[in-house]
Amino acid sequence: MSEETVFKTMKDTPRQEYLSPGSPLCAGCGGEIIVKLALKVLGPRTIVVSVPSCLALLELYPYVSIKTSMLFAPFGAGPAAAQGLVDGIEALASKGVIQNPGTKVLVLTGDGAAYDIGLQATSGAIQRGLDFYYLCYDNEAYGNTGFQYSSATPFASWTSTTSVGLESSGNTFWKKDLFEIWRAHNPPYVATVAASRPVDLMRKFEKASRIRGPKLFIALGVCPTGWGADAKETIRIDKLAVETGMWPLKEAINGEVRHTYIPRKRKPVEEYLKTQKRYEHLFKPVRRDDLIRAIQERVDRYWESVSE
Amino acid sequence: MKLNIRLHGRGGQGIKTAGRVVGTAAFLAGYYAQDSPMYGPERRGAHVSSFVRISDEPVDGRGYIAAPDAVAIADHSLLEQASPLQGLRSGGVVIINAAKHVELGIPTIQQAVLDISTLANKILGRDAVSAGVGAAVCKALGIAGRADVIEAVKMEMEELGLREELIEANIKLAEECYAAIPTLQLKTNEEDMLMERDEIVEIPATPAPASVALISAAGNSTARKTGAWRDATPVINYQKCTRCMVCYIYCPDSCISLDETLTPHIDYEHCKGCLICFMECPPRAIQVEV
Amino acid sequence: MMLTGNSTAAWAARLADVDYVAAYPITPQSEIVETLAKWSSEGKLRAKFVNFESEHSMITAAGAASLTGARAFTATSSQGLLYAMEALYTVAGWRAPMMLVNVSRGVGMPMILQVEHGDVMAARDSGFIQLHAETCQEVLDFILLGYRVGEDSRVLLPTIVNMDGFVLSFAREPVELPDKSDVESFLPRFKHPKPLLGLEDETLAYAPTMTEGASYTYFKYQIHLAAQEAKHVFRGAVERFEEIFGRHHDVIEGYMLDDAEIAIVSSNSYSSIIRSAVKALRRNGYRVGMLRLKMIRPFPREEVAEALKHVGAVAVFEQNLAPGRGGALYPEVVEALYHASPRPDAILSFIGGLGGSPIGYSEAEYMVRVCEKAMKTGIAPQGPTILCRREDWQRIRAALKMAGIPVEQLSEAIHHV
CATH class of the missing domain: 3.40.50.920 (Rossmann fold)
Known part of the structure; x- marks a missing residue:
C-alpha cells in the first residue's frame, strides 16, 4: 500500500502541541503519549468527548490540559454524546444557521468504557455510521478506580479484583477481542496502535481523517502504576508488547485486515511479562510454566493465522 | 486526651497506611480512634492526606481536620505547595520527614524531624514511608508504646497483603523511626477549638456562562507545577544530542519542546521525572540527576 | 383539529422547528417518534432524526446536540426514563436546554403499560423543569413554553413535559394548532451563550471533574437557582404566550x-x-x-x-x-x-x-x-x-x-x- 503520507519518519511529527504540561496523570502515563500524538494529527478543531477514565483528569476543574474543546459524558455514553455533537453541528449547518466548521469529534475512553459499559453505545454509533473517532487507550483494567478487572484484562494478570493467592493465579479469562467486535460492525476504519510506534500511529490517524464514518482505534495504554513497573519503563514495555506479538499492530479498511508491522522474530512473551508486577506470580515464588506457555501458545496461534 | 492529627504526603508514599498505623496503635493502646484518608482523582505523586482522631472518650468529629493538634509531613516539598500547616493550632507539633530542621517561621509550633525517606530507601529500597511515619507520629506524640506500634505496623502490612520479608522490613523501619524520634509535649488547648468559626455566606445567582461548569482557558494546566513531583531529573547533554526528536515524542506531558534547530529543552517546572526520555534517548545523551 | 396527546407532541416539535430528534421506542410514547420520523422523511420536519440504541444514549445525544446550539427533542416513558436516569442528571448538569416528553407509565416490576407517575417523579430531582399536562392542548402549549423557558440564558435547563400514557397519549380531542409564524415570534431560534462547536478560537471544556466540594456546591446550587428562576421566566413567557395565542397559563x-x-x-x-x-x-x-x-x-x-x-x-x-x-x-x-x-x-x-x-x-x-x-x-x-x-x-x-x-x-x- 503506497498511500500518500506526511508521516515518513519520527521527524515528521507535527510540532503543534494540543496537550499542555501540568496534567494530574501519573508520571510515565502511556495513555497520555497516545492522546498527545493523536491530537497532533487531528488538529485544533476537535472536540474530545471524555468519559470516566484516568484521562478524564485532563479536564480537572479549574484546569484543562487539552487545548481543544472537550465534553465530559456518562461512562457508557461517550459515543452517544459524540453523536449529539456531530448531529447538532450538522443540523445547524444544513439549516444554514452556522457554517459547518468541519469539527472532528474524538471519543476518548479507557478499556472499561470501550470493552464493557460503553460497548452498547459504541455498537450503536458504529452501526449508524457516525462520522467520529474513537480512541480507546487500553490499560487492561479499570485504572482510575484502583486497577480492577475489566473484560480487557489479559489472562493471568493480577488486578485488584482478580487477586493472586493460593487459590487463584489472577484473571482466568482471555482478553475480549474488541478489534474483531468493532470490525464485525463494518466500520470503514479500525486500527490498533502503540505509543512506541509513533509514525505508525500518526499515519493511521492521518488515513482515518480522509475517511467519513466511524474511525476506531485501540491503543496499548502502558500503565506503570497499575501494571507495577517503573515510570521510565513505559516505552520499553510498549516495545516489548509489540515485539513479542502480544500487541499486534494492524488496521482494517472496510473490513480488510492488514498488519502494519509483523515482528519477524518474535521475542518470547516471557520477556514482556517479566517487566510487570501484575505478572509477578508467573515467576515467583515458583515459575508457572503452564500459564506462561498458555499465553505463548495463544500468541503463536494468532500469528500463525496472519497471512503476509 | 483528645488528639487530632493530619498527615500529608504524596500518592505512593503510603499516607493512608501511615494514618491507619497510628489509628490502630492508638486503638491497641486503649484509646478510641478514628482514621480516614482523603485523596482526589489525581495520580501517583499528587497530594494525599489522612486524618486520625484519638480520644479517651468516643471520638466526635469526622472527615477533614481543619485545626489539627499535630501535622505529619511525609514530603517536605509539600510545604511550598499544599499548605500542610494550615490550621495547625498554637502549641501544636509538626513531624517532618526531612534530613534537617526546617525553618517554618512559626515560633508557637514544635518540630520533630527525622529522615524517614533515607531509612526507607535503605531498608525497603524505596520511598515507602508508611510504617516509618506511623511509628514516628506515635512516638513523637506519645500515643502508644513500642510494642503496640510494632503490632499495629504488622497488622496494617498484613492487611496490605505484603510478603513476609516486606512485613519484616517495615517493622524494622518502624522500630528505627520509633527509636530515633523524640517525644514532644503537646501544648495545644482544647478550648481554642470552640472559638474557631467562619462567616457563613449565601452564594448568589450568577448569569451564564459563570453558572455553567466549563473551562474556557485551554491548556491552563500549566499553572499546576508538576515539577515538584520529580525525584530524579533528566538533564540533556547537548554535546551528545543528535536532535532526533525521540525525547520530544515520548514525553507524556509535553514537557520537552524543540527550538528551530530541533534542540530539545526540558520544562522543569512541569517535568514529573518519569525518565522515559532518559531511557529512550538513542545516543544516551540524557543523564539523571537525583 | 382532533389530535391525540402523542400527535400533539409531535406537532409541537414540528412547530418549534426543532433541529434534532433523538429517538428510541417505548409504549406508550412510540407514536411521537414515529410521526416525527414520517414527517422527517417527507421533508415536513427540517430536523436531523436519529434512532438510538437506548434511552441512555438518546438523552445524552439530545443534550450534547443542544450544547451545539441545536434545538433538540426527544421522548420516552417509564422504564426508558429510568434507564436514562444518569443521562438526565448529566444533561441538566451540562445546562443543555433540550426537551423531553415523558409519557407516564407505571414502573416495573411488576411491568405495566398504563399510567402512573412513578417514572416522572423519579426524575424530579434531576434538574429538569417539569410541566405536567392535563389536555392535549397543554401538551402543545407546554412544549413551546418549555423551550422558551429552558433556553432562556437565565435558566439554561432541560424540560420534561409530562403527559399520561393511554389516557392522554392515545386520546383524541380538539387541539388548536398555532400558525408557524406565531410560533416563530414566540420561540425564536435558540442561541446558546457558549455553543460547543470545537472552534479553535473558542475552546470550551464542558463539565470538568471537580476535586473540591466548594466548586461542586457552587455549580449544583446554580442549577437550583436557575430552576427557581424558571418560575419567574415562565411567568413572563405565559404573558407573551397569551398575547400571541390567546390562551392563559399559570404554574x-x-x-x-x-x-x-x-x-x-x-x-x-x-x-x-x-x-x-x-x-x-x-x-x-x-x-x-x-x-x-x-x-x-x-x-x-x-x-x-x-x-x-x-x-x-x-x-x-x-x-x-x-x-x-x-x-x-x-x-x-x-x-x-x-x-x-x-x-x-x-x-x-x-x-x-x-x-x-x-x-x-x-x-x-x-x-x-x-x-x-x-x-x-x-x-x-x-x-x-x-x-x-x-x-x-x-x-x-x-x-x-x-x-x-x-x-x-x-x-x-x-x-x-
Missing part, C-alpha cells in the same frame, strides 16, 4: 377554590376527572375545589400556599407511590403550607389511579369525606390512603386465587369513613 390552576372548605390537589390528565367530580360534589352540597399543579419543578410553593391557605382541609391526590414514604408530592404540599397563615387543619395523602386504575366520583367523595371527618374530629388516617374500589378488591382476590395463591386467610380491606 397552578385553581378550580372552585374561592369558597372551598376542602381542596383536592391533583395533576395531569386525571385532573379532568377530579374537576368533574368536584362539580358533582358541589351539587351534592360539599364545598369543595381543586388545585391543579401544572409546574412540578420548580415546585410552586408560594402559589400553592396562597391558593390553599384558607381551606379547612386538603386532600393530596397522587398517582405515584414511593415505598416507605407514600406520595412523592404530599410532603412538598405540606411544606408549602407549613409556614402559611392561616393554614388548613388537615392535609391528607391519597394514592390512586396506579397502573391506569380508574378514578371517579366515588374516590373524590371518599377523599372529601375523610377530610371532613379529620376536620371535625381531628382523627385522620395515617396515610397514604390507597384508593381502591370494593369491586377491584374482589378482582384482586379472584386474580390471586387464579394465580394459585390461597386467599381465604387474607385480611379484609378497611374503610375509613
Whole structure:
C-alpha cells in the first residue's frame, strides 16, 4: 500500500502541541503519549468527548490540559454524546444557521468504557455510521478506580479484583477481542496502535481523517502504576508488547485486515511479562510454566493465522 | 486526651497506611480512634492526606481536620505547595520527614524531624514511608508504646497483603523511626477549638456562562507545577544530542519542546521525572540527576 | 383539529422547528417518534432524526446536540426514563436546554403499560423543569413554553413535559394548532451563550471533574437557582404566550377554590376527572375545589400556599407511590403550607389511579369525606390512603386465587369513613 503520507519518519511529527504540561496523570502515563500524538494529527478543531477514565483528569476543574474543546459524558455514553455533537453541528449547518466548521469529534475512553459499559453505545454509533473517532487507550483494567478487572484484562494478570493467592493465579479469562467486535460492525476504519510506534500511529490517524464514518482505534495504554513497573519503563514495555506479538499492530479498511508491522522474530512473551508486577506470580515464588506457555501458545496461534 | 492529627504526603508514599498505623496503635493502646484518608482523582505523586482522631472518650468529629493538634509531613516539598500547616493550632507539633530542621517561621509550633525517606530507601529500597511515619507520629506524640506500634505496623502490612520479608522490613523501619524520634509535649488547648468559626455566606445567582461548569482557558494546566513531583531529573547533554526528536515524542506531558534547530529543552517546572526520555534517548545523551 | 396527546407532541416539535430528534421506542410514547420520523422523511420536519440504541444514549445525544446550539427533542416513558436516569442528571448538569416528553407509565416490576407517575417523579430531582399536562392542548402549549423557558440564558435547563400514557397519549380531542409564524415570534431560534462547536478560537471544556466540594456546591446550587428562576421566566413567557395565542397559563390552576372548605390537589390528565367530580360534589352540597399543579419543578410553593391557605382541609391526590414514604408530592404540599397563615387543619395523602386504575366520583367523595371527618374530629388516617374500589378488591382476590395463591386467610380491606 503506497498511500500518500506526511508521516515518513519520527521527524515528521507535527510540532503543534494540543496537550499542555501540568496534567494530574501519573508520571510515565502511556495513555497520555497516545492522546498527545493523536491530537497532533487531528488538529485544533476537535472536540474530545471524555468519559470516566484516568484521562478524564485532563479536564480537572479549574484546569484543562487539552487545548481543544472537550465534553465530559456518562461512562457508557461517550459515543452517544459524540453523536449529539456531530448531529447538532450538522443540523445547524444544513439549516444554514452556522457554517459547518468541519469539527472532528474524538471519543476518548479507557478499556472499561470501550470493552464493557460503553460497548452498547459504541455498537450503536458504529452501526449508524457516525462520522467520529474513537480512541480507546487500553490499560487492561479499570485504572482510575484502583486497577480492577475489566473484560480487557489479559489472562493471568493480577488486578485488584482478580487477586493472586493460593487459590487463584489472577484473571482466568482471555482478553475480549474488541478489534474483531468493532470490525464485525463494518466500520470503514479500525486500527490498533502503540505509543512506541509513533509514525505508525500518526499515519493511521492521518488515513482515518480522509475517511467519513466511524474511525476506531485501540491503543496499548502502558500503565506503570497499575501494571507495577517503573515510570521510565513505559516505552520499553510498549516495545516489548509489540515485539513479542502480544500487541499486534494492524488496521482494517472496510473490513480488510492488514498488519502494519509483523515482528519477524518474535521475542518470547516471557520477556514482556517479566517487566510487570501484575505478572509477578508467573515467576515467583515458583515459575508457572503452564500459564506462561498458555499465553505463548495463544500468541503463536494468532500469528500463525496472519497471512503476509 | 483528645488528639487530632493530619498527615500529608504524596500518592505512593503510603499516607493512608501511615494514618491507619497510628489509628490502630492508638486503638491497641486503649484509646478510641478514628482514621480516614482523603485523596482526589489525581495520580501517583499528587497530594494525599489522612486524618486520625484519638480520644479517651468516643471520638466526635469526622472527615477533614481543619485545626489539627499535630501535622505529619511525609514530603517536605509539600510545604511550598499544599499548605500542610494550615490550621495547625498554637502549641501544636509538626513531624517532618526531612534530613534537617526546617525553618517554618512559626515560633508557637514544635518540630520533630527525622529522615524517614533515607531509612526507607535503605531498608525497603524505596520511598515507602508508611510504617516509618506511623511509628514516628506515635512516638513523637506519645500515643502508644513500642510494642503496640510494632503490632499495629504488622497488622496494617498484613492487611496490605505484603510478603513476609516486606512485613519484616517495615517493622524494622518502624522500630528505627520509633527509636530515633523524640517525644514532644503537646501544648495545644482544647478550648481554642470552640472559638474557631467562619462567616457563613449565601452564594448568589450568577448569569451564564459563570453558572455553567466549563473551562474556557485551554491548556491552563500549566499553572499546576508538576515539577515538584520529580525525584530524579533528566538533564540533556547537548554535546551528545543528535536532535532526533525521540525525547520530544515520548514525553507524556509535553514537557520537552524543540527550538528551530530541533534542540530539545526540558520544562522543569512541569517535568514529573518519569525518565522515559532518559531511557529512550538513542545516543544516551540524557543523564539523571537525583 | 382532533389530535391525540402523542400527535400533539409531535406537532409541537414540528412547530418549534426543532433541529434534532433523538429517538428510541417505548409504549406508550412510540407514536411521537414515529410521526416525527414520517414527517422527517417527507421533508415536513427540517430536523436531523436519529434512532438510538437506548434511552441512555438518546438523552445524552439530545443534550450534547443542544450544547451545539441545536434545538433538540426527544421522548420516552417509564422504564426508558429510568434507564436514562444518569443521562438526565448529566444533561441538566451540562445546562443543555433540550426537551423531553415523558409519557407516564407505571414502573416495573411488576411491568405495566398504563399510567402512573412513578417514572416522572423519579426524575424530579434531576434538574429538569417539569410541566405536567392535563389536555392535549397543554401538551402543545407546554412544549413551546418549555423551550422558551429552558433556553432562556437565565435558566439554561432541560424540560420534561409530562403527559399520561393511554389516557392522554392515545386520546383524541380538539387541539388548536398555532400558525408557524406565531410560533416563530414566540420561540425564536435558540442561541446558546457558549455553543460547543470545537472552534479553535473558542475552546470550551464542558463539565470538568471537580476535586473540591466548594466548586461542586457552587455549580449544583446554580442549577437550583436557575430552576427557581424558571418560575419567574415562565411567568413572563405565559404573558407573551397569551398575547400571541390567546390562551392563559399559570404554574397552578385553581378550580372552585374561592369558597372551598376542602381542596383536592391533583395533576395531569386525571385532573379532568377530579374537576368533574368536584362539580358533582358541589351539587351534592360539599364545598369543595381543586388545585391543579401544572409546574412540578420548580415546585410552586408560594402559589400553592396562597391558593390553599384558607381551606379547612386538603386532600393530596397522587398517582405515584414511593415505598416507605407514600406520595412523592404530599410532603412538598405540606411544606408549602407549613409556614402559611392561616393554614388548613388537615392535609391528607391519597394514592390512586396506579397502573391506569380508574378514578371517579366515588374516590373524590371518599377523599372529601375523610377530610371532613379529620376536620371535625381531628382523627385522620395515617396515610397514604390507597384508593381502591370494593369491586377491584374482589378482582384482586379472584386474580390471586387464579394465580394459585390461597386467599381465604387474607385480611379484609378497611374503610375509613
